[in-house]
Amino acid sequence: MxxxxxxxxxxxxxxxxxxxxxxPQGMITLRGDAGAAALQKAARDVAGVDMPGIRGIAAAGDRAIAWMSPDEWLILLPHAQAHEGVATLRTALAGTHHLAENVSDxxxxxxxxxxxxxxxxxxxxxxxxxxxxxxxxxxxxxxxxxxxxxxxxxxxxxxxxxxxxxxxxxxxxxxxxxxxxxxxxxxxxxxx
Structure with a gap:
């Protein structure tokens, strides 16, 4: 690699x-229903912080979730962990309307x-x-x-x-x- x-x-x-x-910075675009408990939990599990409110960013150490629009967030994490983060999100949200993509590069x-x-x-x-x-x-x-x-x-x-x-x-x-x-x-x- x-x-x-x-x-x-x-x-x-x-x-x-x-x-x-x-x-290099790991970045994952996450889109979905802001009110879906599964989406909130999956994002929290990957980033280690709660979903922020409108125009907010929640950060802890080298991880964060940034509000980008009513149905879009940007998850920040170490670059080397971005692919794993996307896989975790996709597994957790299987069967739920969502999009999770690694946009780091x-x-x-x-x-x-x-x-x-x-x-x-x-x-x-x-x-x-x-x-x-x-x-x-x-x-x-x-x-x-x-x-x-x-x-x-x-x-x-x-x-x-x-x-x-x-x-x-x-x-x-x-x-x-x-x-x-x-x-x-x-x-x-x-x-x-």
Whole structure:
């Protein structure tokens, strides 16, 4: 079996915040009836956390479940465990309307870290989503766009965000984030 390779081989940039490609990340798309007890249990068994509410992400250690739409979630787990996670979900949900697919190698994950106001500012330069602290907090997920491409954003903490995009546009997203984080590009919108 070949070793997993990330889209940008761990590329990073330091400006007003730090942008880093996070490396290989296991990701499973799960679709089904949010109210189905079997689906909730299967997801919990694979991820080790309860299903999040609307626009939420529930995380513990290296595992998480992110709300993506009323009938879709993204399960995050170690890359090497993604195939096993899909098999577990399919077995547990046999006979139940669902979809479980390993999308790990179709996505790229970035970590954006730094001073909270600068971090929000960098993301807000690129996304039409309202990223004001009153509207977007830790443990929330937003599906949005970064310039011309779809992306998902969540805050791990006030000073750390994660960004997921398609692997095919990883270089573009890295460049966007790097330009938005260029030294001297501060606009001060989120400064208190």
């Amino acid at each position: 070949s070793e997993a390779v990330s889209a940008l081989n761990g590329q990073s940039f330091v400006g007003i915040v730090k942008i880093e490609e996070a490396g 179709a996505r790229a994950l970035f970590r954006v870290t730094g001073e909270p106001a600068r971090l929000r500012e960098v993301l807000a330069k690129l996304a039409p989503a309202d990223l004001h602290p009153d509207r977007f907090g830790t443990g929330e997920m937003r599906r949005t766009r970064l310039a011309q491409v779809p992306a998902a954003i969540w805050l791990d903490s006030a000073g750390e965000a994660r960004v997921i995009c398609f692997r095919s546009v990883a270089s573009y997203v890295f460049d966007l984030l790097s330009v938005a984080a260029a030294p001297g590009s501060e606009v001060g919108f989120f400064d208190a």
